[in-house]
Amino acid sequence: MNDKIDWIEKRRALRTDSEKLLATVISPEMQTKPTEILLHELAVHKIELEMQIEELRSAHIAMEEARDRYVDFFDFAPIGYASIGREGLISEINLAAATMLGADRGELVGRRFSLFVSPDGRDRWHRLFMAIMNQAGSESRAVVLDLMHTQASSFRVFADCRRREPKDAPPELRLTLIDIRRIREAEAEMTDTPADPGPSGK
16 A cells, blocks of 8 residues: 555556557558658557556546545444544544534534533543653553533543554544443343433433
């Protein structure tokens, strides 16, 4: 995936393929005449361009398919995903996480994530955030957080936190959020017993 394409070698290969293809339609006698030599060069160049266009078209289709897979995986995942920059601001968030917080994604991007952490848990969240962001490596940390919905109600989540270092960009925190209420509801359905709301109805 990370190997750089040798464009010079690729162009040589395209030219070789073009000349082979052209040789099937032009006789050796025509190739020895000056005018025909120029026409030959132009024809080879035309075929090279057509091959390059076809390769670009195929690459574009592959990129669109990869983008669609990313959208399906990130946006429509059943659990929450969010990226938080070094300043503590939300840079990306999927539909599930936005629904948990009760706001539109456009309203959440650029806002400080700690504002959605319950007041009594913000110090603990801040210490965890700084510890992860100041330590290189991709080892994840798990924590249970009480988050605040925009309608002032609170709920408890299991959060998996992982530091990510994008190429040529500052490190960021990737959050995976699982609403514990949904786990309790699923457990209750399996046992046919009412779900325990937990402390403070969480």
